[in-house]
Amino acid sequence: SNAPKVALLGASGGIGQPLGLLLKKNPNIAKLALYDLVGTPGVAADLSHIDTPAQVSAHTGPAELVSALEGADIVVIPAGVPRKPGMTRDDLFNTNAGIVRDLAEAAAKTCPKAFLAIITNPVNSTVPIACEVYKNNDITDLKRIFGVTTLDVVRAQAFVAEKKGLDVNKTTVPVIGGHAGVTIIPLLSQVKPSVKFTDEEIKALTERIQEAGTEVVKAKAGAGSATLSMALAGARFVENLLNALKGQKVVQCSYVKSDVIKGIDYFSTPIEIGQNGVEKIHGTGPLSSYEQSLVEKSVPELKASIEKGVKFIRVHD
Ligand code: APR
Numbered sequence: 674s675n676a677p678k679v680a681l682l683g684a685s686g687g688i689g690q691p692l693g694l695l696l697k698k699n700p701n702i703a704k705l706a707l708y709d710l711v712g713t714p715g716v717a718a719d720l721s722h723i724d725t726p727a728q729v730s731a732h733t734g735p736a737e738l739v740s741a742l743e744g745a746d747i748v749v750i751p752a753g754v755p756r757k758p759g760m761t762r763d764d765l766f767n768t769n770a771g772i773v774r775d776l777a778e779a780a781a782k783t784c785p786k787a788f789l790a791i792i793t794n795p796v797n798s799t800v801p802i803a804c805e806v807y808k809n810n811d812i813t814d815l816k817r818i819f820g821v822t823t824l825d826v827v828r829a830q831a832f833v834a835e836k837k838g839l840d841v842n843k844t845t846v847p848v849i850g851g852h853a854g855v856t857i858i859p860l861l862s863q864v865k866p867s868v869k870f871t872d873e874e875i876k877a878l879t880e881r882i883q884e885a886g887t888e889v890v891k892a893k894a895g896a897g898s899a900t901l902s903m904a905l906a907g908a909r910f911v912e913n914l915l916n917a918l919k920g921q922k923v924v925q926c927s928y929v930k931s932d933v934i935k936g937i938d939y940f941s942t943p944i945e946i947g948q949n950g951v952e953k954i955h956g957t958g959p960l961s962s963y964e965q966s967l968v969e970k971s972v973p974e975l976k977a978s979i980e981k982g983v984k985f986i987r988v989h990d
Pocket residue numbers: 682683684685686687688689708709710711751752753754755756765769772792793794795897898899900903
């Protein structure tokens with residue numbers, strides 16, 4: 674619509690609060706609905722004092738979920754429990770799978786045409802979960818369901834620009850695959866502006882990008898995982914979705930239903946997004962032999978994470 678509504682589910686959390694702030698700052702959002710199990714009235718009162726157009730509303734607990742979602746053009750989901758040291762994103766599965774299932778079910782029923790941007794980890798599994806829920810609700814067009822992998826791109830751009838002394842504002846790095854460990858595949862052969870790396874630099878940068886989330890988990894020493902950089906990445910993703918809704922062709926990396934890699938149903942590559950969601954999957958582009966080997970290495974793990982998500986819904990039907 675001309676007055677876009679964004680619903681933020683998990684609005685009181687470590688990601689939710691700074692993401693809410695960045696969305697409130699976005700002058701193109703007309704309505705910002707904050708939903709969480711706790712704390713939403715306070716966050717909403719606080720944000721509503723900012724002198725930008727978005728009308729902020731608070732919705733607390735399952736009884737108020739439908740009112741948060743009604744008329745939403747974009748639903749952003751950071752609800753869930755974060756990682757602690759020693760945990761992988763997959764360790765979050767049992768709690769977060771149920772949360773995403775219930776929120777996706779409500780979105781499928783209340784705002785089936787809204788774009789769904791999923792931040793809740795493990796994204797490699799939570800996106801398939803949301804898609805299975807939509808299918809169960811007779812929604813076969815899954816082009817509006819996105820896993821937010823923008824933080825991998827943000828990190829890759831920051832680390833590459835720092836390492837090579839580039840202007841970070843002008844550095845772009847595509848990141849493909851999934852959103853956990855070895856499934857994160859930065860394409861350093863496709864960095865713009867084009868730049869030469871030694872094999873050692875490529876290996877070190879790739880591993881740092883893959884382990885960047887864990888770097889934050891360790892540094893936070895039990896207090897959780899990335900929140901501020903994730904909020905920035907989420908806000909950037911939503912901004913691109915808003916532009917797509919306005920009719921612009923937007924290209925960005927996202928983990929979506931995709932058949933670019935044989936044998937797996939979900940994969941992130943640059944995709945073109947329009948008013949109805951994913952319009953074109955650009956594919957991986959030409960890969961170096963190192964990148965090709967990373968893709969091959971990611972397939973078994975991605976496949977297992979996807980199957981785990983799909984089974985979670987089929988067994989719990
Ligand atoms: N519905 C709505 N909100 C929920 C639900 C639910 N069913 N369950 C939990 N929440 C809320 C919590 O009340 C809390 O406000 O989600 C928020 C999560 O915030 P944090 O615990 O601070 O976690 P955060 O660091 O924001 O990470 C959340 O994002 O990147 C992922 O791995 C991360 O999956 C984790 C999620």
